[in-house]
Amino acid sequence: MKLATLKNGSRDGRLVVVSRDLTRAVDAAGIAPTLQAALDHWARCEAGLLQLAQQLEAGTASGAFAFDPAQAMAPLPRAHQFVDASAFLNHGNIMEQAFNLTVKRPEGVPILVQRQADDFAGASDDFRFRSEDDNADYEGEFGVIVDDLPMGSTPERCEQAIRLVVLLNDVSMRRFVGPEMQMGFGFINAKPATVFAPVAVTPDELGPAWRDGRIHLDMRVSRNGELVGQPNGGEMDWRFGELLAHLAYNRNLRAGTVLGTGTVSNREAERVGSACLAEVRALETLAHGQPRTPWLRDGERMRFEALDDAGRSVFGAVDFRMVLA
Amino acid sequence: MKLATLKNGSRDGRLVVVSRDLTRAVDAAGIAPTLQAALDHWARCEAGLLQLAQQLEAGTASGAFAFDPAQAMAPLPRAHQFVDASAFLNHGNIMEQAFNLTVKRPEGVPILVQRQADDFAGASDDFRFRSEDDNADYEGEFGVIVDDLPMGSTPERCEQAIRLVVLLNDVSMRRFVGPEMQMGFGFINAKPATVFAPVAVTPDELGPAWRDGRIHLDMRVSRNGELVGQPNGGEMDWRFGELLAHLAYNRNLRAGTVLGTGTVSNREAERVGSACLAEVRALETLAHGQPRTPWLRDGERMRFEALDDAGRSVFGAVDFRMVLA
Numbered sequence: 001m002k003l004a005t006l007k008n009g010s011r012d013g014r015l016v017v018v019s020r021d022l023t024r025a026v027d028a029a030g031i032a033p034t035l036q037a038a039l040d041h042w043a044r045c046e047a048g049l050l051q052l053a054q055q056l057e058a059g060t061a062s063g064a065f066a067f068d069p070a071q072a073m074a075p076l077p078r079a080h081q082f083v084d085a086s087a088f089l090n091h092g093n094i095m096e097q098a099f100n101l102t103v104k105r106p107e108g109v110p111i112l113v114q115r116q117a118d119d120f121a122g123a124s125d126d127f128r129f130r131s132e133d134d135n136a137d138y139e140g141e142f143g144v145i146v147d148d149l150p151m152g153s154t155p156e157r158c159e160q161a162i163r164l165v166v167l168l169n170d171v172s173m174r175r176f177v178g179p180e181m182q183m184g185f186g187f188i189n190a191k192p193a194t195v196f197a198p199v200a201v202t203p204d205e206l207g208p209a210w211r212d213g214r215i216h217l218d219m220r221v222s223r224n225g226e227l228v229g230q231p232n233g234g235e236m237d238w239r240f241g242e243l244l245a246h247l248a249y250n251r252n253l254r255a256g257t258v259l260g261t262g263t264v265s266n267r268e269a270e271r272v273g274s275a276c277l278a279e280v281r282a283l284e285t286l287a288h289g290q291p292r293t294p295w296l297r298d299g300e301r302m303r304f305e306a307l308d309d310a311g312r313s314v315f316g317a318v319d320f321r322m323v324l325a
Numbered sequence: 326m327k328l329a330t331l332k333n334g335s336r337d338g339r340l341v342v343v344s345r346d347l348t349r350a351v352d353a354a355g356i357a358p359t360l361q362a363a364l365d366h367w368a369r370c371e372a373g374l375l376q377l378a379q380q381l382e383a384g385t386a387s388g389a390f391a392f393d394p395a396q397a398m399a400p401l402p403r404a405h406q407f408v409d410a411s412a413f414l415n416h417g418n419i420m421e422q423a424f425n426l427t428v429k430r431p432e433g434v435p436i437l438v439q440r441q442a443d444d445f446a447g448a449s450d451d452f453r454f455r456s457e458d459d460n461a462d463y464e465g466e467f468g469v470i471v472d473d474l475p476m477g478s479t480p481e482r483c484e485q486a487i488r489l490v491v492l493l494n495d496v497s498m499r500r501f502v503g504p505e506m507q508m509g510f511g512f513i514n515a516k517p518a519t520v521f522a523p524v525a526v527t528p529d530e531l532g533p534a535w536r537d538g539r540i541h542l543d544m545r546v547s548r549n550g551e552l553v554g555q556p557n558g559g560e561m562d563w564r565f566g567e568l569l570a571h572l573a574y575n576r577n578l579r580a581g582t583v584l585g586t587g588t589v590s591n592r593e594a595e596r597v598g599s600a601c602l603a604e605v606r607a608l609e610t611l612a613h614g615q616p617r618t619p620w621l622r623d624g625e626r627m628r629f630e631a632l633d634d635a636g637r638s639v640f641g642a643v644d645f646r647m648v649l650a
Contacts (some may be wrong), residue, residue: 011365011579024552040336078579080443104507113510114439118405118579128476130575151453151650173575182429183412185438186511192576246416250455250498251517254336254443325476
């Protein structure tokens with residue numbers, strides 16, 4: 001099942017079911033007005049949404065219409081919790097090597113960071129940023145959206161509570177990353193709004209690419225129309241369930257919690273490329289003594305997409321322009 | 326105007342207007358079903374809520390009933406953004422002095438940390454925690470809840486968007502604070518659910534205690550019935566507007582964003598006491614070479630309250646038991 005949220009002037013938009021090939025949609029208001037409402041009552045809503053999805057595939061859904069990704073908000077335009085992991089240790093290792101950083105991380109403890117969830121950006125919306133001097137970057141990530149999880153849930157239980165899979169671009173202003181990490185309190189100005197691909201999908205839509213608690217899809221990143229990286233999500237150093245269980249150690253996670261993977265990164269980065277500029281520039285620094293690839297400038301266009309084995313887009317594309325505010 | 330959210334079995338509870346003396350309440354469902362809904366449409370809802378409040382004071386509100394704080398959830402049982410400041414530098418200074426810490430903070434940059442907002446606890450609910458070995462602590466704080474603020478808002482504009490003032494206990498598990506700060510990504514296991522006093526109030530309810538963009542009220546902290554601290558909020562090193570403007574530098578803040586002050590702390594801590602055990606223990610360490618006051622244990626009762634000049638409770642009390650899960 002694939003779900004999206006269309007703009008309707010309200011903060012949370014309106015929930016639609018989208019066809020597998022992303023060409024058609026049907027309003028889901030009869031079941032739940034918004035995706036958060038569906039997640040709040042997933043057990044009650046799931047069957048009805050599935051039925052709509054089946055009708056849409058069969059061509060029998062009444063009121064079906066052409067799906068326009070440009071009309072999509074983030075699947076959850078706002079959430080109640082957004083935690084971003086840095087779950088590809090390869091990325092951190094490259095950064096630490098290139099810039100002589102040391103993250104003092106207790107063995108076995110995943111890197112997770114609490115993030116704002118009040119204003120997620122739509123896949124096609126112009127992204128307004130303050131200054132090119134802030135060193136604008138992207139991070140291609142996958143993510144999951146979970147159901148209620150009580151305090152102390154095991155990794156297995158956490159994994160069973162994953163309701164949806166998403167694709168996101170964790171926009172980053174690199175000028176602030178180092179100083180904010182040095183303070184120890186995580187990110188404030190380093191991380192403006194996060195951009196989500198238009199469609200959230202249930203894990204079964206990934207077929208064999210959903211296994212080992214990981215998303216085995218390539219994150220295809222294009223800058224101004226040129227493919228610059230396609231690392232695979234399968235190299236994640238933790239299962240989603242392990243990341244969620246760490247988070248749930250001493251508190252409940254409530255329905256609609258979004259967990260991002262952190263920038264997808266592969267040990268074969270030289271061959272498959274990177275999903276963020278920071279990593280590209282770190283590899284250039286290691287190879288040539290200094291970075292060569294510039295940060296994002298006003299007017300640049302970024303695209304992030306994941307394709308299935310048959311070359312079909314799974315989540316639709318994040319495809320937007322950076323625009324100076 | 327004073328507002329609260331009563332338990333009704335739903336995730337967001339039901340919005341009520343509470344009398345100034347906290348004894349009576351009236352359902353606000355005719356104006357907005359939940360506090361988030363009221364904040365989403367404040368311009369449309371404010372007049373109606375004010376009218377209800379006036380009727381309640383005048384004794385003419387139909388359907389008014391006795392207000393029972395034990396039935397209150399957090400005013401926002403869940404929000405879309407919760408940012409906690411550490412805006413009393415005195416607290417940080419004591420901690421750094423006692424434990425030879427150094428927070429590398431660029432001059433003039435406030436300490437802010439993104440926090441989860443999916444599961445705020447009610448003022449009287451038992452607080453379940455995992456282990457006494459996690460070094461359970463409290464932090465008495467004030468906070469504000471704001472309306473929409475566009476990217477780049479000035480401190481003045483931010484301050485005008487403050488709709489409500491709240492009181493909270495930022496429960497902290499100290500065992501994790503140091504290691505998580507060293508990683509640089511802020512708090513995960515260090516900060517379980519946050520507890521809010523039952524009533525949120527508009528800034529005008531504070532009278533002269535609302536000035537200089539600060540809350541000039543004592544944070545009265547009691548442990549097992551004994552008053553252990555009453556530092557004043559007026560010593561905050563930034564105005565609320567300055568903290569909010571830093572946050573809004575490169576992104577919008579959406580309605581319902583909660584900003585906490587960080588633990589209230591005064592330079593005269595020896596005289597007025599502290600609003601968290603970490604500070605008490607740091608002062609003991611400076612005075613005696615080691616801490617004397619133990620962390621919170623199973624079954625202990627904590628109370629946090631602020632009184633106006635006439636000795637009346639402004640927000641109602643956070644008053645709950647720590648209970649091992």
